[in-house]
Amino acid sequence: MKTIASHTLGCKLNFAESSSIVRSFTLAGWEHVEFDQRADLYVINTCTVTAIAEKKCRTAIRQAVSKNPDAIVAVIGCFAQNTADEIAKIEGVDIILGNDKKHDLLHYVNDYLEKKQALSSTQISTPKSFCLAYSHADRTRTFFKIQDGCDYFCTYCAIPFARGRSRSATVEETVMMAHEIASSGAKEVVLTGVNTGTFGQQNGETFLQLLLKLDDIDGIERYRISSIEPNLLTEEIIRFVAHSKKFLPHFHIPLQAGSDNVLKLMHRRYDTAFYSHLLETIKGLMPDACIAADIMAGFNGETDEEFEKVKTFVNSLPISYLHVFTFSERPNTAALKMDGRIDIHHRREHSRQLQVISDEKKRLFYMSQKGKTRPVLWESDVKAGYMYGFTDNYIRVRRPYDPSLVNTITEFTISNG
Ligand code: SF4
Known part of the structure; x- marks a missing residue:
């Protein structure tokens, strides 16, 4: 039996897609093995969101090539889409597929095995088709890809x-796939996309219409919306989540910059006043909601003076924690032609300071939940006699292992806030 190993970088969308791709191989008789094992085929699903992500892709490619020099090495996804020529120069890479063709990897591998051509495809075209996909993080939780692509063209973003x-x-169609997920036994579904809130736009449908239908599916007990642009998180959606028993009080709302000048330079579609009001609305309806925000440090124009505004603004927000990224120039983006570059030392320093703010926000959020009783979905992993799970508002907790609790939801009182 031939073996396939995969390594995924980047977002939850990539993880959902990798799972679906690997499933297509196991259904065709391949055995799935860990990436650090010897395999006949290594698949690296890549990311291009930052320069660091691209460096990790190169490292993973080298690891695969050194693990088994005779293996087929397939590099797929965003980095492959944007930099196929560069990847083609890396010794040992056999197949390169961008986002347009990666879902047909099985076909390309079979083709390669038959013809033994050095590279099956470097002909990359803009992805246009759409494939629903889902992964199992463990058997309790699934990342469900419901949307792909983005029309926003923020000035820093290559996506x-x-x-x-x-x-x-x-x-x-999306609801049909959700029924399939329900029958797989997963209790929690995380809705993922590149710009999730734009779901349905080309079909004359809305994201809220989808949420209403998903809420009625038997078998799935919890949904999280993985990330949604502030301008697309309408008051209607917030009210719906507040009253739904299945959609959890957990939001991931990209902020990216805490200064109106920088937000304008980024071509983001809101200002700080709008963002602040949005969070107040959420907290007004769901006081215990967990709110995470992406923020980018050191974008063009983020002088020390602007950065003081960023810190003041972020400190004023009822967020639970930040995902901090350091800005790095991406190919093809409008930011490359802009003035006001910040040197790398200042970018890193801004990043460090934002991380300190995030740590403190997280500590305060956990403290605010101490003594509260929240529902927890228990996972199957066991470490040192403990099992783990997330509360509805995304606090990771643990209790002594009890196998009868795996994939069940029980009430749990948070003790170490
Ligand atoms: S909304 Fe902006 S940051 Fe997000 S994927 Fe689209 S262009 Fe990139």
């Missing part, structure tokens, strides 16, 4: 070039 324009399946 619209790597993933193409926004697109999705219809509400009906």
